[in-house]
Amino acid sequence: MSDWLTYTAAAERLGVSAEAVRQLAIRHHWPRRKLNDDPAGRVQVLVPDDFEARPRMTVQHPGEHPFNGRSTEGADVLFDAWRRERDRADLAEKQRDAATSRADVADADRRATEVRLMAQVEREQQRADQAELRADREEQAKDVARAKADAFREERDEAREHAREAERALEALRQTDEERRGKGRWTRLRAAWRGE
Secondary structure (H helix, E strand, O other): OOEEEEHHHHHHHHOOOHHHHHHHHHHOOOOEEEOOOOOOOOEEEEEOOOOOOOOOOOOOOOOOOOOOOOOOHHHHHHHHHHHHHHHHHHHHHHHHHHHHHHHHHHHHHHHHHHHHHHHHHHHHHHHHHHHHHHHHHHHHHHHHHHHHHHHHHHHHHHHHHHHHHHHHHHHHHHHHHHHHHHOOHHHHHHHHHHOO
16 A cells, blocks of 8 residues: 655655655556645655665776675665755755745735725725715805805995985985074964965
């Protein structure tokens, strides 16, 4: 039965590097999947149970001693390669965590800015509504003042007309009085006696 393993776990099982496992998965068309619940977003590969990794044959250069089976140099090289891969994976994970933290901070800043801007828009809308309400009230007050001014003008015109009529009546009285005084005393008495 095949097992789903991460590249690192498959590399430990097969005794090769994680990159070698990735190349084997591509070469042999092994199914791959990405776990949804893994925050690191690691990929798993379906490794057949009967698969055995064949290490590549090393090329012996002139002057090198052939591997005699008792040396641990090959194991040391593999261990060093594994350690380097592990360190690279740890570094990549730290970089991913740092990038995630930066993204979270940027997202929080964006949300805070959005909330601040929405509050500012709300305040400006309220100010605009209040200014419009004040303008309406002022316009109504102007209309009332205009109506009062028109009423005052009408009252003033009526008062002036009454004053002119009073002046005309007074002038007529003065003329009548002057005419009466221009007549003699006996003429006035006679007119009074006759009821004129």
